[in-house]
Amino acid sequence: MAYALGQLGWSILSGIIQVWLVWFYFPTKDVDIPRMIPQGQVLGFLTVIGLITMLGRFMDAITDPWIANLSDRSTNKKGRRIPFMAKAAVPFTLLTILVFWTPVGYISWINIAWLTVTLLAYYVFYTMYVAPYFALTAELGQTPQEKLDLSTYIALTWFLGYVIASGATYIWPVFEGMGMTKLMAIRTTFIILSAIALVFMMIPVIFINERKYIKASPSDIDFTKAILAAFKNKNFLLFEIFILAYGVAITIFQTGNIYYVTVLMQLPETWVAIITALSGIMAFLCYPAVNILSKKYGKKALCIFAMIMLIVVYGYCAFLGKYPFSAELQAGIFIFLSGIPFAIFGILPNAIVADIATYDGEKTGQYKEGMFYGAHTFMSKLGQMIAMVSFASLLLLGKDVGNDLGIRLTGVVAAVIGAAALIVFLRYDEKEVVSSRE
Numbered sequence: 001m002a003y004a005l006g007q008l009g010w011s012i013l014s015g016i017i018q019v020w021l022v023w024f025y026f027p028t029k030d031v032d033i034p035r036m037i038p039q040g041q042v043l044g045f046l047t048v049i050g051l052i053t054m055l056g057r058f059m060d061a062i063t064d065p066w067i068a069n070l071s072d073r074s075t076n077k078k079g080r081r082i083p084f085m086a087k088a089a090v091p092f093t094l095l096t097i098l099v100f101w102t103p104v105g106y107i108s109w110i111n112i113a114w115l116t117v118t119l120l121a122y123y124v125f126y127t128m129y130v131a132p133y134f135a136l137t138a139e140l141g142q143t144p145q146e147k148l149d150l151s152t153y154i155a156l157t158w159f160l161g162y163v164i165a166s167g168a169t170y171i172w173p174v175f176e177g178m179g180m181t182k183l184m185a186i187r188t189t190f191i192i193l194s195a196i197a198l199v200f201m202m203i204p205v206i207f208i209n210e211r212k213y214i215k216a217s218p219s220d221i222d223f224t225k226a227i228l229a230a231f232k233n234k235n236f237l238l239f240e241i242f243i244l245a246y247g248v249a250i251t252i253f254q255t256g257n258i259y260y261v262t263v264l265m266q267l268p269e270t271w272v273a274i275i276t277a278l279s280g281i282m283a284f285l286c287y288p289a290v291n292i293l294s295k296k297y298g299k300k301a302l303c304i305f306a307m308i309m310l311i312v313v314y315g316y317c318a319f320l321g322k323y324p325f326s327a328e329l330q331a332g333i334f335i336f337l338s339g340i341p342f343a344i345f346g347i348l349p350n351a352i353v354a355d356i357a358t359y360d361g362e363k364t365g366q367y368k369e370g371m372f373y374g375a376h377t378f379m380s381k382l383g384q385m386i387a388m389v390s391f392a393s394l395l396l397l398g399k400d401v402g403n404d405l406g407i408r409l410t411g412v413v414a415a416v417i418g419a420a421a422l423i424v425f426l427r428y429d430e431k432e433v434v435s436s437r438e
Contacts (some may be wrong), residue, residue, distance in 0.1 A: 002207040003140060006085070008128055009200030010191055011077045011158040013163025017122070024100055024186070025049045025115070033183045036102050036111045040068045052116050054385065060123040061381035062133055065227050068374025071132040079210025080169040081132035081139070081258035086205045088128035093198040096121040097191055099121045106185075129201065134373040136204075138354035141212045144434045145295060147358075152291045159284050160348070161197075166277075168193060210395045228305050230368070230375045238428045239349075240379040245421030246345055247383020249310050251340065251389055252414045256317075259399060260334075264320035265327040266401065275331055281389070282339025283346055299355075300430040304422065306344035311418045313337045317411035321404075349376070352433075359433045387414075 025037050026049045038048050074080040098118045102111040137154070141147030162273070169188050175185035231237050259375060261271045294302050316337065323330055350373075357372040397406035 001366055002204050004157045005200050006133060006204035007154040009078055009197040011161025012165050012197035015162040016190055019166050019235060022049055023071055034105050035107050038107060042418045047429035052119060054117045056123050056129040057381055057385055059120045060127060060309055061378050063127045063373035064377045065371060066373035068131045068186055068198055068371045069125050071135060072371050081136050086127050086413045087203045088125045089198060092125040092129050093194050095125060096194050100190055121242055131374050137350050140356045141354060144355050147354040148294060148351045150232055151347050152287055155287055159280060175424045193222050220352040227371060227375055230371050233360055235428055235433055239352060242351060242421045242425040244383040245417045247380040248387040249414045251387035252410050256410050260317055260320055263401055263404050265330055267327050275335055278337050280337045282335055283343035286343035288423040290343050294348060299352050300428055302344050303348055307418055307422045309341040311415045314411040314415040318408045355433050
């Protein structure tokens with residue numbers, strides 16, 4: 001429980017950035033906050049906030065394996081993971097707040113520089129907390145079943161943290177009612193949520209004695225050799241190609257949701273929040289079943305099922321608005337179909353990486369759990385970056401009502417990438433990875 005509550009903390013901070021950053025700096029016309037960075041296009045299809053967030057994701061991706069390797073090689077007497085988390089928690093929290101606290105209250109290049117620097121620093125400390133945190137999944141869980149249970153618990157607390165961050169919109173009206181401007185009310189809300197997040201992030205730091213539960217020795221492999229060794233593991237490479245495709249798919253969903261709703265189904269923008277929330281709740285309700293079924297049938301079988309469902313979902317998205325029934329029902333079908341694979345991918349990837357990392361450590365004598373998770377998150381974020389660039393490019397082929405070819409093609413591209421990755425993943429040998437420890 002102490003471990004899972006740490007995830008609740010950092011998912012609140014992550015959720016604040018994911019849900020509110022673009023909206024805060026690129027608000028709609030009816031939002032009464034000052035515009036602080038240029039709002040126009042760059043390179044014909046990107047925005048300033050889009051470029052900065054892409055740069056931030058790139059920084060996040062490249063620091064993952066680097067910090068993971070530092071964690072693996074740590075000889076700190078308190079453990080390899082907890083000390084990193086302890087050092088990262090406070091700056092991670094402060095930078096979440098500072099990202100929204102620009103020095104100038106109007107459009108200025110000073111704000112662009114401020115946002116770029118604070119967001120890049122945010123991702124460094126985000127990784128400094130999260131990469132060692134995920135490595136603990138492999139180390140605290142002594143069996144594949146325990147690793148799966150831990151992955152289930154942190155999937156639950158991640159969802160709760162994301163909901164709390166999304167609920168900020170219900171908090172700042174209280175401060176507006178007390179006389180604050182909307183801008184100050186939003187910032188005050190983020191300060192309060194960030195402080196709560198810090199308390200939760202410190203729970204595993206304070207209450208988990210890493211040396212008591214974990215016996216693994218520091219790795220003596222340097223960064224380059226460690227990351228090459230991770231990807232030389234055949235099963236890990238096959239799984240990460242699969243995860244790269246999932247990164248593309250989930251990012252297309254998150255980025256394309258507004259277009260699927262307003263252009264293809266021609267529903268009000270409020271349906272974006274409805275679909276996001278209900279898809280998350282659907283996934284949340286499926287978590288117990290995923291835990292039970294994966295123990296019975298194996299993680300590989302459920303991941304294959306999940307990717308097949310995602311392929312169906314994106315094929316379905318390509319024809320939204322064309323079906324002979326109401327747009328509301330079309331949205332409901334999408335929620336039902338997407339919630340199940342989101343639940344499976346919310347739990348199983350962390351557990352699979354934990355299995356692979358433990359097996360590799362037993363086989364080689366070098367315990368590189370941090371590096372495996374760093375490489376894993378790198379591949380996931382690489383998929384997100386590919387999706388962002390591909391999505392923006394496809395929109396040039398049509399993104400408006402009556403001219404929507406580009407939007408529809410995003411579903412087709414995601415489905416094709418998923419199918420190719422599924423073929424590769426069929427070669428993943430789950431029995432080799434887990435049989436010796438079951």
